[in-house]
Amino acid sequence: DIQMTQSPSSLSASVGDRVTITCRASQGIRSDLGWYQQKPGKAPKRLIYAASSLQSGVPSRFSGSGSGTDFTLTISSLQPEDFATYYCLQHNNYPYTFGQGTKLEIK
Amino acid sequence: EVQLVESGGGLAQPGRSLRLSCTASGFTFGDFAMSWFRQAPGKGLEWVGFIRSKAYGGTTEYAASLRGRITISRDDSRSSAYVQLNSLKTEDTGVYYCTRLRGLGTYTFDYWGQGTLITVSS
Numbered sequence: 003d004i005q006m007t008q009s010p011s012s013l014s015a016s017v018g019d020r021v022t023i024t025c026r027a028s029q030g031i032r033s034d035l036g037w038y039q040q041k042p043g044k045a046p047k048r049l050i051y052a053a054s055s056l057q058s059g060v061p062s063r064f065s066g067s068g069s070g071t072d073f074t075l076t077i078s079s080l081q082p083e084d085f086a087t088y089y090c091l092q093h094n095n096y097p098y099t100f101g102q103g104t105k106l107e108i109k
Numbered sequence: 110e111v112q113l114v115e116s117g118g119g120l121a122q123p124g125r126s127l128r129l130s131c132t133a134s135g136f137t138f139g140d141f142a143m144s145w146f147r148q149a150p151g152k153g154l155e156w157v158g159f160i161r162s163k164a165y166g167g168t169t170e171y172a173a174s175l176r177g178r179i180t181i182s183r184d185d186s187r188s189s190a191y192v193q194l195n196s197l198k199t200e201d202t203g204v205y206y207c208t209r210l211r212g213l214g215t216y217t218f219d220y221w222g223q224g225t226l227i228t229v230s231s
Contacts, residue, residue, distance in 0.1 A: 003173075034213055036217065036218060038154075040154075044223075045206055045221040045222060045223055045224055046146075046154065046206070046221055047221070048218060048219050048221075051214055051215065051217060051219070052213070052214040052215075052217075055214065055215075057219065089153065089154055091154070091156075091218065093210075093213065093217055093218070096170050097156055097170075097172045097173065098144075098156040099156065100153055100154045100155070100156070101153075102153055103153045103154075
């Protein structure tokens with residue numbers, strides 16, 4: 003199985019901060035990775051697909067980069083509605099696997 | 110508008126079976142594979158399995174931890190996908206989500222249902 007190591011597991015930040023979350027795959031997954039935001043009691047929402055493509059309707063302050071084994075989600079200027087848990091998901095190989103999640107909290 | 114609606118959750122006893130449904134609208138259901146994910150209370154997300162479209166044989170892939178207890182099926186005439194989980198265990202408790210996928214980019218897990226909760230308890 004491909005292990006997705008996501009860091010940090012939690013993060014305290016302020017409105018306006020720039021935030022970076024990383025995922026490292028245990029083997030190369032090309033660009034077969036998405037980033038998801040989940041708020042309590044809600045379904046995950048896709049933010050980024052194919053590692054760096056912005057989902058339609060998602061604010062441009064979200065961006066993704068990387069390919070192979072190292073991937074990054076960046077939020078350029080945190081807004082109050084961005085405080086949530088974020089997951090990466092690889093779909094290069096079965097079983098599809100998630101990172102452990104990053105809980106983004108208000109400082 | 111694309112919509113996915115899960116149903117069939119509830120309280121189930123250990124050892125029993127449960128079938129969840131996912132009813133789709135707003136897109137050509139038969140053109141898409143359908144996948145299920147789950148999330149135990151307070152935990153992360155886990156892939157459960159998926160079923161390919163009929164164009165790709167309608168075959169299935171499952172998480173190894175569930176193989177032997179799980180069956181994913183589809184009825185394109187009803188725009189619905191199903192997951193049946195047998196020999197339920199308390200660790201099957203959680204919210205189950207369905208999503209769609211086609212290819213490796215734009216349409217990969219782009220829409221999710223609201224989820225349906227299974228509680229396995231005696």
